[in-house]
Amino acid sequence: xxxxxxxxxxxxxxxxxxxxxxxxVSVTVQPGQITLIIGxxxxxxxxLIKAIAxxxxxxxxxxxxxxxxxxxxxxxxxxxxxxxxVPQTDNIFRSLTIRQNLDLALRRAGSEAAARMGLLFDxxxxxxxxxxxxxxxxxxxxxxxxxxxxxxxTGPRLILMDEPSAGLSPKAAQEVLEHARALTARGVSILxxxxxxxxxxxxxxxxxxxxxxxxxxxGPAEDLRDNKVVGxxxxxxxxxxxx
Amino acid sequence: MIGVIxxxxxxxxxxxxxxxxxxxxxxxxxxxxxxxxxxxxxxxxGAYGTLILGGTAQTGHLGGYGVIYPLALLGGMAMAGLxxxxxxxxxxxxxxxxxxxATFGVAVAFENLMRNAEWLAGGAKGVRGFERPLRAALGDGxxxxxxxxxxxxxxxxxxxxxxxxxxxxxxxxxLRAIREDEEAAQxxxxxxxxxxxxxxxxxxxxxxxAGGLYGTFYAFVSPQDVLPTLTFQIWAMxxxxxxxxxxxxxxxxxxxxxxxxxxxWALSRFAPVEVQLYTGSVQFILIGSVIVGMLMWRPQxxxxxxxxxSHKGTTQTE
Amino acid sequence: MIQHLIDGVLTGSYLxxxxxxxxxxxxxxxxANFSHAELLSLGAYVALVCDALVSALxxxxxxKLAPLSLTGSLILAIIVSMIVTGLSALxxxxxxxxxxxxxxxxxxxxxxxxxxxxxxxxxxxxxFGLSPELYSRDIAFATIxxxxxxxxxxxxxxxxxxxxxLLMFILHLILSRTTFGYxxxxxxxxxxxxxxxxxxxxxxxxxxxxxxxxxAAVAGVFYGISHQLxxxxxxxxxxxxxxxxxxxxxxxxxxxxxxxxxxxxxxxLALVVLPSGYTPSVPLLMILAVLMxxxxxxxxxxxx
Numbered sequence: 001x002x003x004x005x006x007x008x009x010x011x012x013x014x015x016x017x018x019x020x021x022x023x024x025v026s027v028t029v030q031p032g033q034i035t036l037i038i039g040x041x042x043x044x045x046x047x048l049i050k051a052i053a054x055x056x057x058x059x060x061x062x063x064x065x066x067x068x069x070x071x072x073x074x075x076x077x078x079x080x081x082x083x084x085x086v087p088q089t090d091n092i093f094r095s096l097t098i099r100q101n102l103d104l105a106l107r108r109a110g111s112e113a114a115a116r117m118g119l120l121f122d123x124x125x126x127x128x129x130x131x132x133x134x135x136x137x138x139x140x141x142x143x144x145x146x147x148x149x150x151x152x153x154t155g156p157r158l159i160l161m162d163e164p165s166a167g168l169s170p171k172a173a174q175e176v177l178e179h180a181r182a183l184t185a186r187g188v189s190i191l192x193x194x195x196x197x198x199x200x201x202x203x204x205x206x207x208x209x210x211x212x213x214x215x216x217x218x219g220p221a222e223d224l225r226d227n228k229v230v231g232x233x234x235x236x237x238x239x240x241x242x243x
Numbered sequence: 244m245i246g247v248i249x250x251x252x253x254x255x256x257x258x259x260x261x262x263x264x265x266x267x268x269x270x271x272x273x274x275x276x277x278x279x280x281x282x283x284x285x286x287x288x289g290a291y292g293t294l295i296l297g298g299t300a301q302t303g304h305l306g307g308y309g310v311i312y313p314l315a316l317l318g319g320m321a322m323a324g325l326x327x328x329x330x331x332x333x334x335x336x337x338x339x340x341x342x343x344x345a346t347f348g349v350a351v352a353f354e355n356l357m358r359n360a361e362w363l364a365g366g367a368k369g370v371r372g373f374e375r376p377l378r379a380a381l382g383d384g385x386x387x388x389x390x391x392x393x394x395x396x397x398x399x400x401x402x403x404x405x406x407x408x409x410x411x412x413x414x415x416x417x418l419r420a421i422r423e424d425e426e427a428a429q430x431x432x433x434x435x436x437x438x439x440x441x442x443x444x445x446x447x448x449x450x451x452x453a454g455g456l457y458g459t460f461y462a463f464v465s466p467q468d469v470l471p472t473l474t475f476q477i478w479a480m481x482x483x484x485x486x487x488x489x490x491x492x493x494x495x496x497x498x499x500x501x502x503x504x505x506x507x508w509a510l511s512r513f514a515p516v517e518v519q520l521y522t523g524s525v526q527f528i529l530i531g532s533v534i535v536g537m538l539m540w541r542p543q544x545x546x547x548x549x550x551x552x553s554h555k556g557t558t559q560t561e
Numbered sequence: 562m563i564q565h566l567i568d569g570v571l572t573g574s575y576l577x578x579x580x581x582x583x584x585x586x587x588x589x590x591x592x593a594n595f596s597h598a599e600l601l602s603l604g605a606y607v608a609l610v611c612d613a614l615v616s617a618l619x620x621x622x623x624x625k626l627a628p629l630s631l632t633g634s635l636i637l638a639i640i641v642s643m644i645v646t647g648l649s650a651l652x653x654x655x656x657x658x659x660x661x662x663x664x665x666x667x668x669x670x671x672x673x674x675x676x677x678x679x680x681x682x683x684x685x686x687x688x689f690g691l692s693p694e695l696y697s698r699d700i701a702f703a704t705i706x707x708x709x710x711x712x713x714x715x716x717x718x719x720x721x722x723x724x725x726x727l728l729m730f731i732l733h734l735i736l737s738r739t740t741f742g743y744x745x746x747x748x749x750x751x752x753x754x755x756x757x758x759x760x761x762x763x764x765x766x767x768x769x770x771x772x773x774x775x776x777a778a779v780a781g782v783f784y785g786i787s788h789q790l791x792x793x794x795x796x797x798x799x800x801x802x803x804x805x806x807x808x809x810x811x812x813x814x815x816x817x818x819x820x821x822x823x824x825x826x827x828x829x830l831a832l833v834v835l836p837s838g839y840t841p842s843v844p845l846l847m848i849l850a851v852l853m854x855x856x857x858x859x860x861x862x863x864x865x
Binding site: 276278280333334336337338339340341343344345347348349351352355356358359471475478482520521523524525527528530531532533534535538539542 | 587591592593595657660661664668669671672673675676677678679680682683684686687691796799800803804807811836838839841842844845846848849852853856
């Protein structure tokens with residue numbers, strides 16, 4: 001496992017110092033793979049992603065990315081390290097146009113910015129057509145694509161995605177997840193948190209299951225699909241159609 | 244000797260009246276987290292209300308209703324409460340800045356109205372012709388001042404006891420709950436905007452009570468008594484004493500009023516004549532520095548609030 | 562009536578400049594900064610000092626630019642004052658607001674700003690004395706635009722209006738055409754997401770203080786040109802500027818511009834119905850009216 005691109009080891013973190021939500025959670029992401037994190041509501045999935053992204057104080061353990069310690073990284077330094085983060089909600093700037101959103105994300109790209117913008121628009125033609133509109137006017141699925149495009153703008157090696165399919169129609173959710181799959185073909189690694197377990201498990205390479213802020217089991221996504229324990233951990237608490 | 248004692252009585256009366264005002268502000272800021280940027284307006288409403296209702300007839304402006312004193316005082320308090328109710332109704336649903344700005348604006352407008360509207364309260368000349376209660380029996384001298392001090396002290400004690408009971412009552416706990424975590428309080432089925440309105444109005448009525456006593460003490464009130472200076476002084480008293488602690492509020496009132504009086508006296512005694520014109524500026528800089536300094540180095544004041552620590556944010560796990 | 566309208570537009574031009582910085586600080590740092598108006602007086606007095614210095618060092622600059630009563634040295638002084646005031650705003654944040662903020666006392670920031678306002682205002686009073694100052698002792702003659710009704714406009718006032726509009730247009734270009742502007746708007750909308758997208762929050766906050774302080778300095782000088790310089794001018798400007806931000810909607814730069822003009826015009830039109838002594842109360846009436854009709858202002862969003 002030494003070639004893992006991201007390794008979170010025994011991470012303890014929470015909103016308030018004395019009340020950790022995550023306790024000793026360890027997760028690894030292999031290069032070019034989709035690593036899925038699932039678990040019942042309140043398991044600490046989003047907390048883990050936020051801790052990796054430097055949005056929450058980490059009180060124990062450490063996080064390494066491509067061999068470098070990034071524990072407690074400053075959030076605005078993520079992209080400089082090659083990490084992008086797509087938050088679950090409010091992940092685009094509604095008052096800026098689509099083009100301005102992308103310009104902002106491409107701010108550090110320098111002379112490459114125009115070329116990269118072209119590539120992003122090729123990849124997301126729906127956004128190209130609306131580039132002068134305020135991002136607040138986009139539909140839910142298009143917003144998710146804009147958020148992903150903004151993440152890709154920095155040319156990341158790893159994308160942290162927090163429930164990208166939440167609140168989307170089944171069709172749009174499928175599209176977003178398939179797009180994530182396609183990205184891995186280009187060598188991008190993805191750490192994905194999802195509520196949409198069945199769909200996500202079909203897509204992912206490896207899966208970690210959290211509950212009550214701790215690791216439960218993990219293994220290749222394929223194996224976990226029919227695993228009885230997963231059903232027990234999960235089905236009892238599973239929210240249907242959760243946003 | 245009698246001169247010193249008589250001065251001490253005078254000083255203690257003023258400080259006690261201000262302490263009542265600080266207690267009122269403490270209910271708003273210390274216990275509920277409501278920023279009142281126009282303390283002086285509610286204080287002034289009490290003073291003007293009491294004197295207009297209880298005074299003798301004056302040509303040219305309202306007054307001369309000859310209401311018996313306790314009712315006049317209650318009327319002044321009601322005016323302060325009414326003003327607070329209107330401002331609170333408009334701003335307490337919004338983020339806290341709005342209350343700060345609106346109350347500040349109310350104080351500006353109150354002083355502006357009192358200065359300009361001669362038909363209302365005598366304009367710049369102020370409200371005169373107020374007969375202090377029981378003056379006929381006690382005269383104007385030291386005896387009266389001693390008696391008045393005793394009354395003020397009793398009112399201060401009564402206000403203190405009332406607020407202490409309020410703080411430990413379920414309503415007091417609710418106030419702190421809303422201050423600490425509004426969403427949690429809301430999820431328990433409480434209406435934070437209404438609870439805050441009650442606290443804001445109650446605090447303002449107490450400010451009005453202090454204003455009424457102040458007006459009574461001097462038997463006169465004018466726009467000079469409702470300048471923003473007083474707001475800053477009353478805040479400094481609360482911050483120095485310790486927001487949230489009623490004993491701290493009283494302690495702060497005596498300490499700051501003492502320091503203010505002493506600094507004014509020292510400047511007039513020792514400063515060169517050409518500097519004396521700037522006594523006010525120097526005192527304002529001192530008050531400003533006390534406020535900023537306390538917030539930076541001892542924000543809890545000298546007598547901090549004693550609290551059961553409640554953690555914010557533990558409810559939002561995901 | 563038309564004269565009041567014109568005067569209102571001119572008042573609006575410096576209120577708007579003052580309100581822009583205030584609305585950004587209120588939105589991004591989430592506190593009502595009662596010391597913002599003191600940045601206007603600070604800027605006005607710094608320009609007064611610079612003007613005197615430049616005139617003494619380079620007398621050829623102290624010549625009036627006819628038909629204005631302004632001199633080249635005053636214009637240079639305005640630019641210096643923008644920088645000095647912007648840096649002072651930054652320093653205030655470093656020394657006071659940042660520390661109070663980091664102690665987690667968000668609400669106490671309002672208190673601290675009142676304290677700062679008292680200190681700045683009275684230090685200016687101590688240094689410059691309590692009597693009014695003027696940039697130019699010459700009487701600027703007004704141009705008569707019309708005799709019936711009588712409408713007067715001073716060339717200086719026209720300059721003030723054009724310069725204010727020009728500054729607002731430059732700010733508009735920055736906000737709508739540069740990635741720096743996008744970053745500023747991004748932080749105003751969602752600071753966390755802006756950081757996720759690589760925006761350095763601390764640096765953006767510094768930029769907001771610099772811009773707010775710089776514009777406040779210009780606003781203060783323009784107030785001084787239109788009226789006179791007095792140490793307590795901040796006290797008289799704080800409520801109109803707050804009213805402008807509330808009318809426009811807290812956080813909206815365009816709202817602040819519009820709000821500034823609305824409050825300026827309303828204050829002058831009120832003279833038609835109210836005696837002039839009541840002018841200081843007009844901003845409160847505007848605030849209360851907006852809170853009743855449209856609590857989040859013309860361009861604001863509901864945000865607790």
